[in-house]
Amino acid sequence: xxxxxxxxxxxxxxxxxxxxxxxxxxxxxxxxxxxxxxxxxxxxxxxxxxxxxxxxxxxxxxxxxxxxxxxxxxxxxxxxxxxxxxxxxxxxxxxxxxxxxxxxxxxxxxxxxxxxxxxxxxxxxxxxxxxxxxxxxxxxxxxxxxxxxxxxxxxxxxxxxxxxxxxxxxxxxxxxxxxxxxxxxxxxxxxxxxxxxxxxxxxxxxxxxxxxxxxxxxxxxxxxxxxxxxxxxxxxxxxxxxxxxxxxxxxxxxxxxxxxxxxxxxxxxxxxxxxxxxxxxxxxxxxxxxxxxxxxxxxxxxx
Numbered sequence: 001x002x003x004x005x006x007x008x009x010x011x012x013x014x015x016x017x018x019x020x021x022x023x024x025x026x027x028x029x030x031x032x033x034x035x036x037x038x039x040x041x042x043x044x045x046x047x048x049x050x051x052x053x054x055x056x057x058x059x060x061x062x063x064x065x066x067x068x069x070x071x072x073x074x075x076x077x078x079x080x081x082x083x084x085x086x087x088x089x090x091x092x093x094x095x096x097x098x099x100x101x102x103x104x105x106x107x108x109x110x111x112x113x114x115x116x117x118x119x120x121x122x123x124x125x126x127x128x129x130x131x132x133x134x135x136x137x138x139x140x141x142x143x144x145x146x147x148x149x150x151x152x153x154x155x156x157x158x159x160x161x162x163x164x165x166x167x168x169x170x171x172x173x174x175x176x177x178x179x180x181x182x183x184x185x186x187x188x189x190x191x192x193x194x195x196x197x198x199x200x201x202x203x204x205x206x207x208x209x210x211x212x213x214x215x216x217x218x219x220x221x222x223x224x225x226x227x228x229x230x231x232x233x234x235x236x237x238x239x240x241x242x243x244x245x246x247x248x249x250x251x252x253x254x255x256x257x258x259x260x261x262x263x264x265x266x267x268x269x270x271x272x273x274x275x276x277x278x279x280x281x282x283x284x285x286x287x288x289x290x291x292x293x294x295x296x297x298x299x300x301x302x303x
Contacts, residue, residue: 045221075218140231
């Protein structure tokens, strides 16, 4: 069959010309979708006219994890199932022998030495990996990812939330809440979504990796990504990537307990259309590079 070997990559582009779409769709749907995503990324990058193309600073690629055994590179994006993917990388690299990924503590998966980073390699080694290895990332709707970060770090009662409330919550309340009391500022809790957005619009969206755009984290217009996954099809995309590199069978846990998408419209209705437009402008590259829009949320698109 045409798609028996998923390592055939873009030979499917040629095959599309001679084989009916419906047949291929049934046989290897992930690659049909992948062609669309790659075209979206290529056209988006061309439209951006990236002036720094070819001038990549390898030392800045600290979000790209390395698996030499399977020749795999993964650019992790916070709030896009990156905890589970870091667990996968630990198993692939032999850092963990767990058969059930959720048995690996999240704190261990996020530790600095859990997986080798591309930025830790020499310049020549890093460039060789970028040339020869399979490299992938998983994208997510920018506003859904942003809301997930807000709810996880400022609404949920989790140990990790305490750091964000102390580090960012106090600052946001002090600067963006009118007549905030001393006790409110001291606690750093109960930051509203509108206050959080005001903070981003005023101080920028690269102050923390959890709301920094994928464009800035993964350099998708400078690196030749082999595979672009989407959060919405994460199960299928994960299987495809692992099959590509000949990984052992791994059951990827898909957990979406936050149900962020269900709350998206409610939270964004708290913002003015001008705030939404300004926020969209800040994440515009992620929207356009990965094929996302606002029509489902607003009823129309801003692009």
